[in-house]
Amino acid sequence: MDGSARMWISEIPSLDPDAREVILDLDRTSADPAERMACVLLNRGHEGEAGVFYLLPEDLSARYERTGNRLSVSLLARLDVLAEDLAARPAALRVHLGLLPRDPLHDGRAVLVRRETVTDFVPAERDGFQQPVVLIDHNAEHGDGPVALTELVTLFERQEAGIVVVAAPKAPPA
Template structure:
Protein backbone atom coordinates (compact mmCIF):
# COMPACT_ATOMS: atom_id res chain seq x y z
CA UNK A 1 0.00 0.00 0.00
CA UNK A 2 1.24 3.50 -0.70
CA UNK A 3 1.59 6.20 1.97
CA UNK A 4 -1.72 7.87 1.22
CA UNK A 5 -3.47 4.57 1.98
CA UNK A 6 -1.61 4.25 5.31
CA UNK A 7 -1.71 7.81 6.69
CA UNK A 8 -4.76 9.91 7.43
CA UNK A 9 -5.70 13.27 8.91
CA UNK A 10 -9.02 12.52 10.57
CA UNK A 11 -11.10 12.27 13.71
CA UNK A 12 -10.79 9.03 15.67
CA UNK A 13 -14.26 8.15 17.01
CA UNK A 14 -13.03 5.61 19.61
CA UNK A 15 -10.92 8.37 21.24
CA UNK A 16 -11.89 12.00 20.80
CA UNK A 17 -14.52 12.20 18.04
CA UNK A 18 -14.14 15.98 17.63
CA UNK A 19 -10.33 16.20 17.52
CA UNK A 20 -8.45 15.93 14.23
CA UNK A 21 -5.50 13.54 14.50
CA UNK A 22 -2.65 12.27 12.35
CA UNK A 23 -3.08 8.50 12.08
CA UNK A 24 -0.56 6.01 10.69
CA UNK A 25 -1.46 2.40 9.90
CA UNK A 26 0.83 -0.33 11.21
CA UNK A 27 0.60 -3.89 9.93
CA UNK A 28 1.80 -6.22 12.69
CA UNK A 29 2.29 -8.98 10.08
CA UNK A 30 4.32 -6.83 7.66
CA UNK A 31 7.60 -8.08 6.22
CA UNK A 32 9.04 -4.55 6.31
CA UNK A 33 11.84 -4.54 8.94
CA UNK A 34 10.99 -1.09 10.31
CA UNK A 35 7.34 -1.97 10.66
CA UNK A 36 8.22 -5.29 12.29
CA UNK A 37 10.53 -3.58 14.79
CA UNK A 38 7.90 -0.97 15.58
CA UNK A 39 5.54 -3.82 16.44
CA UNK A 40 8.19 -5.34 18.73
CA UNK A 41 8.76 -2.01 20.49
CA UNK A 42 5.04 -1.48 21.02
CA UNK A 43 5.29 -4.09 23.77
CA UNK A 44 7.34 -1.59 25.79
CA UNK A 45 4.47 0.88 26.19
CA UNK A 46 2.03 1.19 29.04
CA UNK A 47 -1.72 1.15 28.68
CA UNK A 48 -3.72 4.30 29.33
CA UNK A 49 -7.38 4.27 28.35
CA UNK A 50 -8.54 0.82 27.31
CA UNK A 51 -6.58 -0.22 24.23
CA UNK A 52 -4.45 2.96 24.06
CA UNK A 53 -0.72 2.61 24.72
CA UNK A 54 1.72 5.40 25.56
CA UNK A 55 5.50 5.45 25.12
CA UNK A 56 8.46 7.34 26.42
CA UNK A 57 9.68 9.81 23.82
CA UNK A 58 13.09 8.23 24.26
CA UNK A 59 11.74 4.84 23.11
CA UNK A 60 9.47 5.64 20.16
CA UNK A 61 8.72 9.09 18.85
CA UNK A 62 7.35 10.74 15.75
CA UNK A 63 8.68 13.67 13.78
CA UNK A 64 6.64 15.97 11.55
CA UNK A 65 8.14 17.63 8.51
CA UNK A 66 6.41 19.83 5.95
CA UNK A 67 7.66 20.24 2.39
CA UNK A 68 5.44 22.36 0.13
CA UNK A 69 2.02 20.65 0.16
CA UNK A 70 3.25 17.40 1.78
CA UNK A 71 3.22 16.45 5.43
CA UNK A 72 5.70 13.72 6.34
CA UNK A 73 5.77 11.75 9.57
CA UNK A 74 8.67 9.54 10.63
CA UNK A 75 8.68 7.15 13.57
CA UNK A 76 12.08 6.71 15.18
CA UNK A 77 13.71 4.69 17.95
CA UNK A 78 17.16 4.94 19.55
CA UNK A 79 19.90 2.68 18.19
CA UNK A 80 20.81 1.49 21.70
CA UNK A 81 17.23 0.29 22.27
CA UNK A 82 17.26 -1.64 19.00
CA UNK A 83 20.62 -3.15 19.94
CA UNK A 84 19.12 -4.38 23.22
CA UNK A 85 16.20 -6.01 21.36
CA UNK A 86 18.22 -7.43 18.44
CA UNK A 87 19.60 -10.57 20.13
CA UNK A 88 16.10 -12.04 20.49
CA UNK A 89 15.08 -11.28 16.90
CA UNK A 90 15.48 -13.55 13.86
CA UNK A 91 18.84 -13.09 12.12
CA UNK A 92 17.33 -11.79 8.88
CA UNK A 93 15.48 -9.04 10.78
CA UNK A 94 18.66 -8.11 12.69
CA UNK A 95 20.50 -7.67 9.37
CA UNK A 96 17.69 -5.62 7.82
CA UNK A 97 17.45 -3.36 10.87
CA UNK A 98 21.18 -2.68 10.82
CA UNK A 99 20.71 -1.15 7.36
CA UNK A 100 17.93 1.29 8.33
CA UNK A 101 18.86 4.99 8.07
CA UNK A 102 19.53 7.27 11.00
CA UNK A 103 17.11 10.01 11.97
CA UNK A 104 17.27 13.22 9.95
CA UNK A 105 18.25 15.34 12.94
CA UNK A 106 19.60 12.69 15.32
CA UNK A 107 21.83 9.93 13.99
CA UNK A 108 21.56 8.05 17.31
CA UNK A 109 17.96 7.29 16.31
CA UNK A 110 16.80 4.95 13.55
CA UNK A 111 13.89 5.75 11.26
CA UNK A 112 11.51 2.79 11.42
CA UNK A 113 8.53 4.19 9.50
CA UNK A 114 8.06 7.11 7.18
CA UNK A 115 4.78 8.20 5.62
CA UNK A 116 3.77 11.31 3.66
CA UNK A 117 0.60 12.72 2.15
CA UNK A 118 -0.46 15.87 0.35
CA UNK A 119 -2.39 18.06 2.80
CA UNK A 120 -2.61 21.60 4.10
CA UNK A 121 -3.05 20.28 7.67
CA UNK A 122 -0.61 21.73 10.20
CA UNK A 123 -0.27 19.75 13.44
CA UNK A 124 -1.43 21.71 16.47
CA UNK A 125 1.01 22.85 19.13
CA UNK A 126 0.32 23.41 22.79
CA UNK A 127 2.97 24.84 25.10
CA UNK A 128 5.59 24.21 22.40
CA UNK A 129 4.64 20.52 22.06
CA UNK A 130 3.30 19.21 18.75
CA UNK A 131 0.22 17.06 18.83
CA UNK A 132 0.90 13.34 19.14
CA UNK A 133 0.77 10.88 16.25
CA UNK A 134 -1.52 7.86 16.52
CA UNK A 135 -0.37 4.44 15.30
CA UNK A 136 -3.27 2.09 14.59
CA UNK A 137 -1.97 -1.44 14.40
CA UNK A 138 -3.60 -4.66 13.30
CA UNK A 139 -2.69 -7.85 11.48
CA UNK A 140 -2.74 -7.30 7.74
CA UNK A 141 -3.28 -4.17 5.67
CA UNK A 142 -6.49 -2.25 6.28
CA UNK A 143 -8.34 0.89 5.27
CA UNK A 144 -9.11 3.46 7.95
CA UNK A 145 -12.72 2.25 8.16
CA UNK A 146 -11.50 -1.32 8.60
CA UNK A 147 -9.01 -0.25 11.29
CA UNK A 148 -11.79 1.45 13.27
CA UNK A 149 -13.95 -1.66 12.89
CA UNK A 150 -11.09 -3.90 14.02
CA UNK A 151 -10.43 -1.62 17.00
CA UNK A 152 -14.08 -1.87 18.09
CA UNK A 153 -13.78 -5.69 17.89
CA UNK A 154 -10.54 -5.67 19.90
CA UNK A 155 -8.53 -6.72 16.83
CA UNK A 156 -6.54 -3.48 16.50
CA UNK A 157 -4.63 -1.23 18.87
CA UNK A 158 -3.87 2.46 19.09
CA UNK A 159 -0.50 3.76 20.27
CA UNK A 160 0.06 7.44 21.07
CA UNK A 161 3.53 8.74 20.14
CA UNK A 162 4.97 12.07 21.22
CA UNK A 163 5.94 14.19 18.24
CA UNK A 164 8.70 16.68 17.49
Protein backbone atom coordinates in the same frame (compact mmCIF):
# COMPACT_ATOMS: atom_id res chain seq x y z
CA MET B 1 -10.67 12.46 5.15
CA ASP B 2 -7.23 13.16 3.61
CA GLY B 3 -4.75 10.35 3.28
CA SER B 4 -2.27 8.27 1.46
CA ALA B 5 -2.74 4.53 1.51
CA ARG B 6 -1.50 4.25 5.12
CA MET B 7 -1.70 7.74 6.65
CA TRP B 8 -4.84 9.68 7.50
CA ILE B 9 -5.90 12.88 9.17
CA SER B 10 -9.25 12.07 10.69
CA GLU B 11 -11.25 11.43 13.84
CA ILE B 12 -11.34 8.13 15.71
CA PRO B 13 -14.97 8.01 16.86
CA SER B 14 -14.40 5.52 19.68
CA LEU B 15 -11.71 7.75 21.23
CA ASP B 16 -12.61 11.39 20.58
CA PRO B 17 -15.03 12.08 17.75
CA ASP B 18 -14.23 15.81 17.85
CA ALA B 19 -10.43 15.62 17.57
CA ARG B 20 -8.57 15.32 14.27
CA GLU B 21 -5.64 12.96 14.61
CA VAL B 22 -2.70 12.05 12.40
CA ILE B 23 -3.06 8.29 12.06
CA LEU B 24 -0.57 5.76 10.68
CA ASP B 25 -1.32 2.13 9.86
CA LEU B 26 1.32 -0.38 11.01
CA ASP B 27 1.12 -3.99 9.86
CA ARG B 28 2.81 -6.45 12.25
CA THR B 29 3.22 -8.89 9.32
CA SER B 30 4.64 -6.34 6.86
CA ALA B 31 7.28 -7.43 4.36
CA ASP B 32 9.21 -4.29 5.41
CA PRO B 33 11.60 -5.22 8.25
CA ALA B 34 11.70 -1.62 9.51
CA GLU B 35 7.90 -1.58 9.92
CA ARG B 36 8.07 -4.87 11.84
CA MET B 37 10.81 -3.33 14.04
CA ALA B 38 8.50 -0.39 14.80
CA CYS B 39 5.85 -2.92 15.86
CA VAL B 40 8.37 -4.62 18.20
CA LEU B 41 8.84 -1.30 20.02
CA LEU B 42 5.08 -0.98 20.58
CA ASN B 43 5.51 -3.52 23.39
CA ARG B 44 7.12 -0.72 25.42
CA GLY B 45 3.79 1.11 25.66
CA HIS B 46 2.13 2.13 28.90
CA GLU B 47 -1.63 1.58 29.01
CA GLY B 48 -3.85 4.62 29.32
CA GLU B 49 -7.57 5.12 28.92
CA ALA B 50 -9.81 2.99 26.69
CA GLY B 51 -7.08 0.45 25.89
CA VAL B 52 -4.81 3.06 24.28
CA PHE B 53 -1.08 2.71 24.88
CA TYR B 54 1.44 5.56 25.12
CA LEU B 55 5.14 5.39 24.30
CA LEU B 56 7.91 7.47 25.78
CA PRO B 57 9.83 9.57 23.23
CA GLU B 58 13.00 7.69 24.21
CA ASP B 59 11.43 4.46 22.96
CA LEU B 60 9.74 5.60 19.74
CA SER B 61 9.02 9.12 18.59
CA ALA B 62 7.52 10.87 15.59
CA ARG B 63 8.64 13.86 13.59
CA TYR B 64 6.51 16.02 11.32
CA GLU B 65 7.92 17.74 8.25
CA ARG B 66 6.12 19.95 5.77
CA THR B 67 7.18 20.47 2.16
CA GLY B 68 4.72 22.62 0.26
CA ASN B 69 1.31 20.99 0.54
CA ARG B 70 2.73 17.66 1.78
CA LEU B 71 2.87 16.65 5.44
CA SER B 72 5.19 13.77 6.26
CA VAL B 73 5.57 11.80 9.47
CA SER B 74 8.63 9.74 10.35
CA LEU B 75 8.80 7.20 13.18
CA LEU B 76 12.20 7.31 14.87
CA ALA B 77 13.86 4.89 17.27
CA ARG B 78 17.05 4.96 19.29
CA LEU B 79 19.37 2.31 17.88
CA ASP B 80 20.40 1.03 21.33
CA VAL B 81 16.76 0.59 22.41
CA LEU B 82 15.92 -1.14 19.15
CA ALA B 83 18.95 -3.46 19.40
CA GLU B 84 17.93 -4.41 22.96
CA ASP B 85 14.37 -5.25 21.92
CA LEU B 86 15.52 -7.16 18.83
CA ALA B 87 17.97 -9.34 20.81
CA ALA B 88 15.26 -11.94 21.44
CA ARG B 89 13.90 -11.76 17.88
CA PRO B 90 14.88 -13.91 14.88
CA ALA B 91 18.27 -13.16 13.34
CA ALA B 92 16.52 -12.54 10.00
CA LEU B 93 15.02 -9.37 11.51
CA ARG B 94 18.12 -8.31 13.48
CA VAL B 95 20.29 -8.36 10.36
CA HIS B 96 18.35 -5.34 9.03
CA LEU B 97 19.24 -3.17 12.03
CA GLY B 98 22.50 -1.99 10.46
CA LEU B 99 20.73 -1.17 7.19
CA LEU B 100 18.25 1.31 8.63
CA PRO B 101 18.57 4.92 7.46
CA ARG B 102 19.96 7.19 10.18
CA ASP B 103 18.02 10.19 11.44
CA PRO B 104 19.78 13.23 9.93
CA LEU B 105 19.12 15.23 13.14
CA HIS B 106 20.29 12.58 15.65
CA ASP B 107 22.92 10.01 14.70
CA GLY B 108 21.87 7.62 17.49
CA ARG B 109 18.42 7.21 15.94
CA ALA B 110 17.07 5.41 12.90
CA VAL B 111 14.11 6.19 10.69
CA LEU B 112 11.78 3.19 10.75
CA VAL B 113 8.71 4.40 8.87
CA ARG B 114 8.02 7.50 6.79
CA ARG B 115 4.61 8.35 5.39
CA GLU B 116 3.23 11.47 3.76
CA THR B 117 0.03 12.93 2.43
CA VAL B 118 -1.22 16.08 0.74
CA THR B 119 -3.05 18.20 3.32
CA ASP B 120 -3.37 21.68 4.75
CA PHE B 121 -3.57 20.21 8.28
CA VAL B 122 -1.06 21.72 10.73
CA PRO B 123 -0.39 19.67 13.88
CA ALA B 124 -0.99 21.64 17.08
CA GLU B 125 2.01 22.55 19.24
CA ARG B 126 2.32 22.74 23.02
CA ASP B 127 5.25 22.74 25.46
CA GLY B 128 7.89 21.80 22.87
CA PHE B 129 5.83 18.99 21.35
CA GLN B 130 3.68 18.80 18.27
CA GLN B 131 0.42 16.89 18.33
CA PRO B 132 1.07 13.17 18.98
CA VAL B 133 0.77 10.63 16.19
CA VAL B 134 -1.70 7.76 16.55
CA LEU B 135 -0.57 4.33 15.37
CA ILE B 136 -3.04 1.54 14.69
CA ASP B 137 -1.21 -1.78 14.57
CA HIS B 138 -2.73 -4.99 13.29
CA ASN B 139 -2.01 -8.27 11.52
CA ALA B 140 -2.81 -8.05 7.82
CA GLU B 141 -5.53 -10.60 7.19
CA HIS B 142 -7.32 -8.49 4.64
CA GLY B 143 -5.80 -9.82 1.42
CA ASP B 144 -4.17 -7.58 -1.14
CA GLY B 145 -4.00 -3.82 -0.87
CA PRO B 146 -4.07 -1.35 2.00
CA VAL B 147 -6.54 -1.42 4.88
CA ALA B 148 -9.09 1.42 4.96
CA LEU B 149 -9.24 3.58 8.08
CA THR B 150 -12.81 2.46 8.79
CA GLU B 151 -11.63 -1.15 8.79
CA LEU B 152 -8.75 -0.30 11.17
CA VAL B 153 -11.12 1.43 13.59
CA THR B 154 -13.45 -1.57 13.43
CA LEU B 155 -10.51 -3.91 14.16
CA PHE B 156 -9.64 -1.77 17.21
CA GLU B 157 -13.22 -1.80 18.46
CA ARG B 158 -13.24 -5.63 18.13
CA GLN B 159 -9.90 -5.70 20.02
CA GLU B 160 -8.12 -7.08 16.94
CA ALA B 161 -5.86 -4.02 16.56
CA GLY B 162 -4.05 -1.77 18.98
CA ILE B 163 -3.81 1.99 19.24
CA VAL B 164 -0.55 3.53 20.38
CA VAL B 165 0.08 7.25 20.87
CA VAL B 166 3.59 8.43 19.96
CA ALA B 167 5.01 11.79 21.03
CA ALA B 168 6.31 14.23 18.43
CA PRO B 169 8.97 16.43 20.07
CA LYS B 170 9.94 19.63 18.21
CA ALA B 171 13.61 18.89 18.91
CA PRO B 172 15.01 15.35 18.71
CA PRO B 173 14.89 13.61 22.11
CA ALA B 174 18.29 12.75 23.58
